[in-house]
Amino acid sequence: MLPGLIATGVGVGFTLPTLAGASAASLPPALFATGSGIYSMARQLGLVLGVAIFVAVLGVVPAHDPLPSFDRGWTFMVVAGLLALAVALAIGQVRQPAVVAPAAAHPGVAGVDTRLALQEQRS
Numbered sequence: 001m002l003p004g005l006i007a008t009g010v011g012v013g014f015t016l017p018t019l020a021g022a023s024a025a026s027l028p029p030a031l032f033a034t035g036s037g038i039y040s041m042a043r044q045l046g047l048v049l050g051v052a053i054f055v056a057v058l059g060v061v062p063a064h065d066p067l068p069s070f071d072r073g074w075t076f077m078v079v080a081g082l083l084a085l086a087v088a089l090a091i092g093q094v095r096q097p098a099v100v101a102p103a104a105a106h107p108g109v110a111g112v113d114t115r116l117a118l119q120e121q122r123s
Contacts, residue, residue, distance in 0.1 A: 016043075022091075050080065 023039035024032050057076040061069045 019043075053080075 020036070020039055024035040027035040054073060054076055058069050058073045
C-alpha cells in the first residue's frame with residue numbers, strides 16, 4: 001500500500017503545479033487572477049464531487065462481507081481516473097499569448113494604448 005501512496009503523492013505533486021501553470025499560460029496578464037481562481041474553484045469542486053460520489057458508491061459496508069463494497073469503490077476510482085485521462089488528452093496544447101508591444105510604441109494617452117494593444121491582440 002505504501003508504494004501506491006508514494007506514487008500518488010508524486011503524481012499529484014507533479015500534476016497540480018503543471019495544471020495551475022497551464023490554466024493561466026494562455027491568458028493575458030489582466031486575466032491571470034481570474035484564470036487562477038477558476039482553476040482553484042474547479043479543483044475544489046472536483047474534490048468535493050469525487051469524495052461524495054465515492055462515498056455513495058461505497059455505500060454502507062456490511063460487516064459480514066465488506067469486499068463487494070470496496071470492489072465498487074476501486075472500480076469507481078479506476079473509471080474516474082480514465083475519464084480524467086481522457087479529458088486531459090482532449091485539452092490539447094496550450095498556446096502562449098502573443099507579445100504585446102510596449103505602450104510607448106503606440107501614440108496616444110497612457111492606459112488607452114494598453115487597451116488598444118490588447119484589443120489588437122484579441123482580433
